[in-house]
Amino acid sequence: MSSKYLRRRLRVLVAGIAIVLLLTLGPAIACTPAVVEEVPVEKELVNVYSGRHYGHMEPVFARFTEETGIEVRFTFGKTAELRERLKAEGRHTPADVYIAVDAGNLWLAAQEGLFQPIESQVLERNIPAAQRDPQNRWFGLTMRVQTIMYHPDRVDPAELSTYAALADPKWHGRLIMRPATHVYAQSLVASLIAAHGEARAEEIVRGWMANEPVMIDSDTRILETLAAGGGDVAIANHYYMGRLLDADPGFPVRVFWANQDDRGVHANVAGAGITAHAHNREAAIKFLEWLSGPGQRLFTDGNHEFPVNPEVAPHPIVADFGAFQRDPISIAEYGRLQAAAVRLLDRASYK
Amino acid sequence: MTFPSLERRGRSLFPRGRGTRWGAFVLNKIQFYTERIHAAGRRQRFTRGLPTLPLMIAGLMILPVAVVLSALLTPTHSVWEHLWATILPEMIGNTLVLLLGVGLGTLILxxxxxxxxxxYRFPGRALFDWLLLMPLAVPAYVMGYVYVATFDFAGPVQSVLRGWFGGVIWFxxxxxGGGAVLVMTLVLYPYVYLLARAAFHEQxxxxxxxxxxxGYSRLQSFFRLAIPLARPSIAAGVTLALMEALTDFxxxxxxNFPTLSDGVIRVWHGMMDLRAATELAGVLMLFALVAIFVERGVRGRARYFQKVCGCDERTAHHHDAATLRL
Structure with missing residues (x-):
């Protein structure tokens, strides 16, 4: 083979690689969310760090811009990692608003002084006191309810009552749960600690473990396994059920609202706060106010969550699950107790 | 320190046996390396000056490692007590099982x-030659997701089997842990494949x-000749695979197989304690260092060299150590 021939082949190869890269990376680059950066203030603008990136956030932002003329720039990421980033950036952060998907990170961000308290009658009117920070540093915006799910062929709902009752030996080998690594398991146990104290909560968790639950790290898969007969009862978030019913109205799993005869079912929030060093404070307040009012349906429906605003009706699919009473404890407690909950889960060998 | 006149004359300032032995030894060494540096400097100009750029690059590389390891010096006692009493032993055990399983799996495969x-020559050999590298392009967690979704209770395989045999089946x-080892082996074996293949080709x-x-059979020449000759490459490939397995979370x-890497995330996100998570990452890094030392041990002093072209009648001979180190 002559070197000329080789060189020509090399050139063809390089050109080929370049074309493939262009074809694949071009759209990818075009679709990458805009990096948050400061621009001279001509147009009103709000910069958002969002740990929530499922449930179609972009249409929500677009509608807000359409209705108010305020542009939204956003960066998506993992809730905990964005919080660390916010902390590291300090007063240089470009973020005005931090959206988190659980009470734990909201509580900790407030603890670390990353938020500023907001006086807003609109927010106070739209969001019940239990679903926001007592000092108004953060506000719950959507509600996800973690409750008991069952297969109607194998379980009579009359057998079900509370989370604690799932520790009963009659559920041995029939339970499906989410591993301890997920914040859902952690905040559920935090709620048990808040309600029963640490000793009793540990007893309950050990009872669950004695029933040797199947551990699956995906709520959707938990429900699918329940439907396929891999278990009879599970603890899962309601909105995954909403998604599955949306895709298949005949999905054979039912929702049971737990603890209705005592404190109420466990609900966590996704919420947001305005950063301590926000450059666009007024626009950020407008943004949160809009999300708690006119934006509620769009914000919650994309993910089949419940609106925190009692004035706003939930999506028909989740409304069909029936009315429920919510554990009235302040969501902030789940954040405060989360680390204790993780330690408890470790002690009880909850995997 | 330079010895320009000596270098030119090519004679040692301190011939053996004169003066104190130790002093002569040290000075001889200094002279030897000075001459080597000068010789290198003639070949590559930039090594003459202070190696600022290499130092900066090295500093950048070492910085995160140093930060993580230094966290081990000031442990958060309460968190460590809790971890030791609860999940840490299991995580260390799982990490060892994963390393052993993936190590053996990737080695054999x-x-x-x-x-x-x-x-061997077989139909499609040319295709398999590069197709077998493809798993390297798939992230382990994607492969893991696919395997779990395919083979778990609600997955298609078990559903079909239940349909055939009715009701309860064992699966x-x-x-x-077995599933984790299986999937990681299937994703990471190309590291070993790639290096072993190159080594075999050079033989x-x-x-x-x-x-x-x-009088060696095919199998005998594989086990007694090919493998020992390729041992340094294979050991390097397995080490790469182990590093990947170690960092996967x-x-x-x-x-559901918590290892130390999973523990780092668990402590960071769950307990919301970045400090303790960094300390745990330091322990993880010690595991990586141990893996590297084990690899050096396995490789031992064995370094082989062969002429590839076959133009020389000497088919295999030992060679200067430095040239073939991976």
């Missing part, structure tokens, strides 16, 4: 496949013909 594609639990066919002529979670 990578070396075996490399030998098959190098030493191995995919969400387990001279003359050596094997000689071995066969002396997403796949092990699918399989």
């Amino acid at each position: 990578g070396t075996g496949l490399a030998w098959l594609t190098v030493a 191995p639990e995919i969400r387990s 001279s066919s003359n050596t094997f013909e000689a071995a066969r002529a002396m 997403a796949t092990v979670r699918f399989f």
Whole structure:
């Protein structure tokens, strides 16, 4: 083979690689969310760090811009990692608003002084006191309810009552749960600690473990396994059920609202706060106010969550699950107790 | 320190046996290396000046490692007590099981496949030669997700089997240490395959013909000749695979198999304690260092060199150590 021939082949190869890269990376680059950066203030603008990136956030932002003329720039990421980033950036952060998907990170961000308290009658009117920070540093915006799910062929709902009752030996080998690594398991146990104290909560968790639950790290898969007969009862978030019913109205799993005869079912929030060093404070307040009012349906429906605003009706699919009473404890407690909950889960060998 | 006149004359300032032995030894060494540096400097100009750029690059590389390791010096006692009493022993055990399983799996699969594609002719060999590298392009957690979704209770395989045999069937639990080892082996074996294949290719066919002529079977020449000759490459490949297995925190979670990497995330996100998570990452890094030392141990002093072209009658001879180190 002559070197000329080789060189020509090399050139063809390089050109080929370049074309493939262009074809694949071009759209990818075009679709990458805009990096948050400061621009001279001509147009009103709000910069958002969002740990929530499922449930179609972009249409929500677009509608807000359409209705108010305020542009939204956003960066998506993992809730905990964005919080660390916010902390590291300090007063240089470009973020005005931090959206988190659980009470734990909201509580900790407030603890670390990353938020500023907001006086807003609109927010106070739209969001019940239990679903926001007592000092108004953060506000719950959507509600996800973690409750008991069952297969109607194998379980009579009359057998079900509370989370604690799932520790009963009659559920041995029939339970499906989410591993301890997920914040859902952690905040559920935090709620048990808040309600029963640490000793009793540990007893309950050990009872669950004695029933040797199947551990699956995906709520959707938990429900699918329940439907396929891999278990009879599970603890899962309601909105995954909403998604599955949306895709298949005949999905054979039912929702049971737990603890209705005592404190109420466990609900966590996704919420947001305005950063301590926000450059666009007024626009950020407008943004949160809009999300708690006119934006509620769009914000919650994309993910089949419940609106925190009692004035706003939930999506028909989740409304069909029936009315429920919510554990009235302040969501902030789940954040405060989360680390204790993780330690408890470790002690009880909850995997 | 320079010895320009000596260098020119090419004679040692301190011949052996004169003065104190130790002092002479040290000075001889200094002279030796000074001359080597000068010789290198003639070849590559930039090594003459202070190596600022290399130092800066090295500093950048070392910085995160140093930060993580230095966290070990000031441990958060309460968190460590809790971890030792609860999940840490299991995480360390799982990490060891994962390392052992993935190490053995990639060793057998990578070396075996490399030998098959190098030493045997079979239909589609040319295709398999590079197709076998493809798993490297798939992140382990993606493969893990696919395997779990395919083989778990609600997955298609078990659903079909239940349909055929009705009701209850026994099926191995995919969400387990075994599942994690299986998937990571299938994703990471190309590291071993790639390096072993290159090593086998470099081995001279003359050596094997000689071995066969002396009465070794195919299998014997594989185990007694090809593998020992390729041992440094294989050990390097397995070490790379182990490093990947060690740092993975997403796949092990699918399989409910918490390792130290998973623990780092668990402490960081769950307990919301970045400090303690960094300390745990330091422990993880010690594991990586141990893996590297084990690899050096396995490789030992064995370094082999062969002429590839076959133009020399000497088919295999030992060579200066430095040239073939990976």
